[in-house]
Amino acid sequence: MSEAKTEQATEPEGRAGAEAPSPAPPTTPPAPPASSSGVFWRYWTAATISNGGTAVTALALPLVALTVLHVSAFEAALLAAAGQVSWLLLSLPAGVIAQRVPLRRLQVALDLVRFTALGSLPLAWWLGHLTYAHLLGAALVTGAATVLFDIGNSTFLPAVVPTEQLAARNSLMSGTHAVTDTGGPSIGGLLVQATGPVGTLVVDAGSYFASAVLLRTLPERRPVAPPPGASALRLMREGLRYVLRHPVMAPCMFWATAANFLNAALLALTPLYLVREAGLNSAQLGLVLAMDGVGALAGSAVAVRVTRRLGTARGVIVADLAGGALLLLAPLTTSASDAFWFGLAMAGFSFGSAIGSITTRTYRQTQSPPELLSRVMATVRFVSWGALPLGALTAGLLATLAGTHAALWAVCAAALLPGLYLLAGPVGRNRDLT
Secondary structure, three states: OOOOOOOOOOOOOHHOOOOOOOOOOOOOOOOOOHHHHHHHHHHHHHHHHHHHHHHHHHHHHHHHHHHHOOOOOHHHHHHHHHOOOOHHHHHHHHHHHHHHOOOHHHHHHHHHHHHHHHHHEEEHOOOOOHHHHHHHHHHHHHHHHHHHHHHHHHHHHHHHHHHHHHHHHHHHHHHHHHHHHHHHHHHHHHHHHHHHHHHHHHHHHHHHHHHHHHHHOOOOOOOOOOOOOOHHHHHHHHHHHHHHHOOOOHHHHHHHHHHHHHHHHHHHHHHHHHHOOOOOHHHHHHHHHHHHHHHHHHHHHHHHHHHHHHHHHHHHHHHHHHHHHOOOOOHHOOHHHHHHHHHHHHHHHHHHHHHHHHHHHHHHHHHHHHHHHHHHHHHHHHHHHHHHHHHHHHHHHHHHHHHHHHHHHHHHHHOOOOHHHHHHHHHHHHHOOO
16 A cells, blocks of 8 residues: 555755765766666566565454464554564664665565464464464564665665656556565465465465575675765664655655555554454455555555646645545445455556656656665654554554544545645645655
8 A cells, every 4th residue: 555565867956955964975876787677677576476475464463363372453453563563663774774774685684574474373373372472473574675675775776767757667567566465365265265264374485585595596786885884873863864855755655654654554443344344355355455455456556646746735635535435435344245346446546656656766867866765764754654564553543442443444534634734735736846
């Protein structure tokens, strides 16, 4: 959904307007070599394999908690938060680490960490020792590795793709991610039916191992080095200050924060509501979750055309408001026979989120000074993705206090607020993000 999983040339007015200090003269990284196309496609293949397995786990992990360990509503929400809390705790340090460690080596190591963490779950189940604490621990470790991996990836792509191709490549990456999000839950539902939710986790563990093997074949990429002797705290502070003082990046970051909060709340409530209240089985749940990917795929396919026609600022706002309005259809689902309302709502919400995510991410990647890029991306992830565990926990509390259906209505009604915030602010007064 939004970069949301909800979230970017020469410097135009946007950078000039930001009053952030630059710690060193801008250092322009070398242009991607002619062979960068082959590097990109290997990178794309590795990401596709990994994302496909992750989409399967998005269905399997909560089903393990709900159907194997029989957890409560709050424990299910806590599990969702455990997988996301590292965005709040590690995003800023991750930006510094990504600027100091060779990117390929970092990515390979983190894929292997995720392979080990998820692979331990089916092993423990087969031995009869799987516990809720183990499930939480695996979610925490996998989430922490994902934070470091994704921050590194956000700086790797601009290093191998020419600036004029970056928007198109971002759209392709988002579109491919949407395809895996579409097929993953459906395949996951069938796998759960055939092997059980724990056995399905083997698929995701294997995908991380395959991704690590493929990433190992890529050339090493080193980001622009930070100033000599600069402390990690100073580097994090500079990235945070730059984004907060930027006239475009700051409001877009706060928009993404609100959207991600709601997205996490929705994802925490979805399996709980559809399985326990609407009575869907695992295959039906997989089909509904796949609609999230369908909407994201559609949004990724038209994002560049929409923003060219409407403008980058107006395109983000219109798409987000339309997606928020469609999300109000989700609570109309009360049984498996009318689950199409939930699927349509998820598709619409993801459609708008994908357009906003691609557009704002491309803006950040092209308008940030090269020596600040990893820290800018980390700052935005820290603030906006840090809202994910808070959204999941809030959904769990609402479901416990008011009931799952009432909590779902509250989340869906609030989905219009992020777009209205952008419309009412300085971004809404311009055609483009400038």
